[in-house]
Amino acid sequence: MGRIGDRGEMEAFVRAVERGSFSAAARDLKLTPSALSKMVTRLETVLGARLLNRTTRKVTTTVEGALFLARCRRIVAEFEDAEREVGRSRDKPRGKLLMHAGVGFSTHRLVPAMPRFVARYPEVQVELIVEDRDLDVVRNGIDISVRPGLPLDQSLVARKLGEFERVVCASPAYLARHGVPRSPDELSTHACMTISSLPGRSKWPFLTASGRQIFEVIPHLSATSADAVRRFALMGLGIVRMNDFILDEDIRAARLVPVLVDQFYPERNPMHALYPHDRHRLPRVAVMLDFLGEIFGSVSWRSAGAATGRKARLRDRK
Secondary structure: OOOOOOHHHHHHHHHHHHHOOHHHHHHHHOOOHHHHHHHHHHHHHHHOOOOEEEOOOOEEEOHHHHHHHHHHHHHHHHHHHHHHHHHHOOOOOOEEEEEEEOHHHHHHHHHHHHHHHHHHOOOEEEEEEEOOOOOOOOOOOOOEEEEEOOOOOOOOEEEEEEEEOEEEEEOHHHHHHHOOOOOHHHHHHOOEEEEOOOOOOOEEEEEEOOEEEEEEOOEEEEEOOHHHHHHHHHOOOOEEEEEHHHHHHHHHOOOOEEOOOOOEOOOOEEEEEEEOOOHHHOHHHHHHHHHHHHHHOOOOOOOHHHHHHHHHHHHHOO
């Protein structure tokens, strides 16, 4: 069996039954009777069944046509409802939005900002899936998936939200007890902590006189959860290297202090919002994409001077 070509064929069939003739149905749909007849014939060919009994004066449904008519009416009605909903939501986004994001981004960026989104768009119902593993966007019916790094699924549209860096930090209490490391070599005498689920978690890159160099640390503590490692750092248990959008608030509040700032390699990584083609045309998706860019657009702890200095050092070592 083939596939039904478009909604128009079902509308032509339904209207022909309701009006009792091709001529009357054609006038309603602004078609010629011949064009409407061809559309119904194509539908019958695809289905492999005769749907209508035709006479010169009227059309009636066959047994198969009567069964198919009920389904067609529901489908056509759903199309019309969807069009009305989209039409109403052009000025006021509404409806359910299913979004997926990792634990770190959700906890430290998205969830704290959600009151602002809800206040702006009270008729959008957001359902958030918080998982660090990648999910199949299309199969799971996800509208937007927020992921770090470069997108691997070429079938999806990728919108870059911004970039994040990894920063090396420790609590003031830890540094008061153990001293501030002045060079990456001194990390071997400090308690370093890592996220055990990340690849290359113990290999920390720094800028040296000879360029980028990897220093391998021996973890004093590690955990699969980034937030657990962050809490270890806040409790003064050691030095961490983590995404700055996770540590941003702690650095601003001086709960954590960046160390080796002039020497660590920033490793700028992109954060993307992935979505199926044309999904951004839905107003609720469009406004969420803009909102994600807004909340990820800047990380407050980075000063213009520090950023300029890092760029200059990178340039000098090329």
